[in-house]
Amino acid sequence: MHLAQLAHLLIFIWLICLMFQVGLSVTVTQILASCQEARVLMRGLVVNLCLVPLFGFGLLLLFKAESLLSVGFLIAICFSGAPMGPAFTGFARGDVPFAIGLMVLLAFLTPLISPAVLSLLMGFLTKSQKIEIDYVQIVTPIFVGQFLPLGMGLTVNSLTPGCAGKVLAPVKMINKFLMLAVCVLVVATEYKTLKIFGIKAAIGIPALFAASAIAGWWLGGPGKGKRKAVMFNTTIRNASVALVIASGNFPGTPALAATFAYSLFSAVGTVLLIFLVRKTCDVTG
Template identity: 25%
Template sequence: MTASPLLTAFLPIALGIIMLGLGLSLTLADFARVVKYPKPVLVGLACQILLLPFICFLIANGFGLEAALAVGLMLLAASPGGTTANLFSHLAHGDVALNITLTAVNSLIAILTMPLLVNLSLIYFMESDQAIPLQFAKVMQVFAIVLLPVGLGMLIRRYAPGFAARMEKPMKLVAALFLAFTIVLALAKDWQTVVEYAPVVGVAALLFNVISLGLGYWVPRLLRIPKRQAIAIGMEIGIHNGTLAIALALSPSLLNNATMAVPAAIYSLIMFFTAAAFGWWVSRGHKEAIAAQETAN
């Protein structure tokens, strides 16, 4: 894959639109909810920040991925949850408020964790003359682009709540379209290269995605966290911000390595199908449970 001028120019716009949509759905209460419900938030963050990178590292090593692809998969693991997780959590009867809180908090924490994890991955997987350190200052520039739209969206939500409420659904649709268009652009430029990598990277990305969804659901359940919150954590951990990972990989001022964008691009396609299947599976007994409760009442 090569980063075309169109894709390089389009990525900041796509990120801005997606993060603005996220900001329209956030309030300060979403951050304060960490204090009110610390256990599910801490469990979700621990799975996201500690467990997933370790699992991803094992998968990258186990599949013997080429160095750039391994770093790309680790970059994806380091990315915070995507806004699409909120929609899938809602459809699966999860705790969407918890999703919003996890996305908000993890997006801030990722400012520190992403450069650290990516730099460690570059040191481990790539030769010293191949590694291009992901400097903290450069990542801060990207997250300024990311966080400013979030802040703008939160201000709109604060001072024009009616407008924000009306725009929330259209913005989610626009964000989904921008995500899809970004993936198409990333794949279309060098389709043959993607086809070459797809068999190995696709299986590795699929395995990582399925394990992410499973860990996100079963670890909270084993810790006696209610099912609705476990569904939310599963969706949050299983659906990463692929656009952000692609942007970091392709940006000429950052990693500037299009091969590193391949895992995120393929993962972003796979996750829609796996998340839908996971949502159907965990919500199978929801209607029956509601009917039983109504009968008991």
């Protein structure tokens, strides 16, 4: 098995384990409670599923990025519902129950909406170079790797919460190991293409991250707790889903390198943002 194939398999296993962990960590009651905040919830869904992809699309048009790089960045930014969103919200003293509800809803809606958004935006960016992407090959691993394990985790947590609590700790440990292994393997297989990024990427990636953070904070109000919940669910993109799609459709190309680069930056940037928001904004309000 080649390194690229091993990386794709490991990423897919990581996605399944992450979503199972999310299901074990939340309850249906928490999800339903978040739905009571319908207006804020709707704004959180809009900024994640629509505005962030449009921001990225605008920057790619502005910088006239090469086609495969554009595709990779679009894959990275179109898919939301990252399992780390609620954890980051908790570190920043935000509204964790609301963050969990928003994240779970994004995880369920992403397979339905994001592939269509990706295909639409990609069509505009790659007119000069025909790049075909298998829609079924996008949707199938999302449903199998995201939707089903999430549902299984929720079911286990609802029927046997004691068992879910016992299983959660080892699952978290496995996910930490898988995350490290995925990063090492992707760098090992894509280190040559990672060298292609220049000044445009150095400007565009932070600009998109900043726009995502501002939009999430602005649309997450009123109340700092919910602003933080929406912002951290927005800045951190769903790297596991994005990497499954990129490694399955564009292995060994700049597209996978671009997906990995923005996913890594969004994770590191969100961690740094936590300390900034945690210190400068109070919890209440």
